[in-house]
Amino acid sequence: MAGAMAGTLSYAYAIVRYSDPLEHSALAGCRGVADGPVTLVRSADLAAAVSPVPDTDFSQAALTAHLEDLDWLERTARAHHLVVDSLAAHTTVLPLRLATVYLDEERVAQMLREGHQTFAALLDRLAGQAEWGVKVYVSTPAAPEPQATTPAAEAADPGRAYLRQRRHHHQERQDVWHTAEEVVRRIDAGVREVVSEHARHRPQQGRLADTSGENVANDAYLVPHDLAEEFRDRVLRAAEGRPGVRVDITGPWAPYSFSRLGAPEEAPAP
Amino acid sequence: MTRHAAGAEPGDRPLVQPQVALIDLLDRLLSGGAVLTGDLILSIADIDLVRVSLRAVVVAIREEAERTWTLELPTSSAEDGADRAEPY
Numbered sequence: 001m002a003g004a005m006a007g008t009l010s011y012a013y014a015i016v017r018y019s020d021p022l023e024h025s026a027l028a029g030c031r032g033v034a035d036g037p038v039t040l041v042r043s044a045d046l047a048a049a050v051s052p053v054p055d056t057d058f059s060q061a062a063l064t065a066h067l068e069d070l071d072w073l074e075r076t077a078r079a080h081h082l083v084v085d086s087l088a089a090h091t092t093v094l095p096l097r098l099a100t101v102y103l104d105e106e107r108v109a110q111m112l113r114e115g116h117q118t119f120a121a122l123l124d125r126l127a128g129q130a131e132w133g134v135k136v137y138v139s140t141p142a143a144p145e146p147q148a149t150t151p152a153a154e155a156a157d158p159g160r161a162y163l164r165q166r167r168h169h170h171q172e173r174q175d176v177w178h179t180a181e182e183v184v185r186r187i188d189a190g191v192r193e194v195v196s197e198h199a200r201h202r203p204q205q206g207r208l209a210d211t212s213g214e215n216v217a218n219d220a221y222l223v224p225h226d227l228a229e230e231f232r233d234r235v236l237r238a239a240e241g242r243p244g245v246r247v248d249i250t251g252p253w254a255p256y257s258f259s260r261l262g263a264p265e266e267a268p269a270p
Numbered sequence: 271m272t273r274h275a276a277g278a279e280p281g282d283r284p285l286v287q288p289q290v291a292l293i294d295l296l297d298r299l300l301s302g303g304a305v306l307t308g309d310l311i312l313s314i315a316d317i318d319l320v321r322v323s324l325r326a327v328v329v330a331i332r333e334e335a336e337r338t339w340t341l342e343l344p345t346s347s348a349e350d351g352a353d354r355a356e357p358y
Contacts, residue, residue, distance in 0.1 A: 012306075015304070073296075074292055077292065077295050077296060077299050078289075078292075078295070080299060081290070081295055081299065094304055095298075095302070095303045095304065096303050096304050096305075096306060097299070097300075097302075097303035097304065097305045097306070098299040098300060098303065100303075100305075100306055111306060115306070122304070131298075133294060199302075201297045201301065202297075204293050204297070206293075208291075208292055208293040208296075209293055210291070210293075218297065220298075220302075250290065250291070250294055253298065256298035256299065256302035256303050257297075257298060257301075257302040258302075259302060259303050259304040260302075260304065260305070261304050261305065261306075
């Protein structure tokens, strides 16, 4: 089913070092985006994981429309991630950006040939390491309660009582934000010796974000597998005894945040 | 939060992982990953479109990615210089 079938394009997920067992282990039965079977396209010692996708859904125009549809985006992102993650369980992966699509597998092989040196160097750099996410939150406080026993002076002046409470509330918020910033600094300093790279994502906001707190920092670290436990301990230690501040660790991730190429690939003439 | 046995070799990782949060995934899939010139890769204009259309739901899709998304490469050599722009 893979290949230059009429009406299909080749969706590329990740680049790996080619090894024969991968197709029978990591990718056995693995379905990708649009439920296509995932296979490897090989070029020398590298391979790209690909699956066929219908060109009706992955033409430029169709993609532009689909990406505005959050349900479609979620399905596609999760399918993409599943393939990358299945590979990452077996080997070092260089994940590709969502929706990297080629006309056919020959074009994928050409991309591998042309970028061989860059990909090989990046795979070497990422070998034996995983990405971990660290998010620091300020817990969402309960809304200031109107005081049950209002001082007599303020009972006569509710406006003043309100302002006083607002001020008090504001001060508490400021304190916890300072604490959160300190936790971020402590984490950064604390893990420096056990990580090889650090990337910073924009703090999460909006409807998809965790609503139990405000995200202050949204960082990613590239950590050698054998230091992962030490890394997590250090992160959690940095946040100990800091009320109002929560730290969320995610991972291990394939090194999505550390897969930027040193230089843009030359665009082959179409 | 998805957490797994620390220090495990890649081969020891469980195949079935708890579902990751979509927002964490989108952080990585829309701003991370190697950007290749695919035959139909989203053009810069399209990426902007995505950002605009989804901003209401996913503010994390960054309008200012280039400025706020920094990557420290302690081991990067001089020729990987900062003068090379991402096709982004």
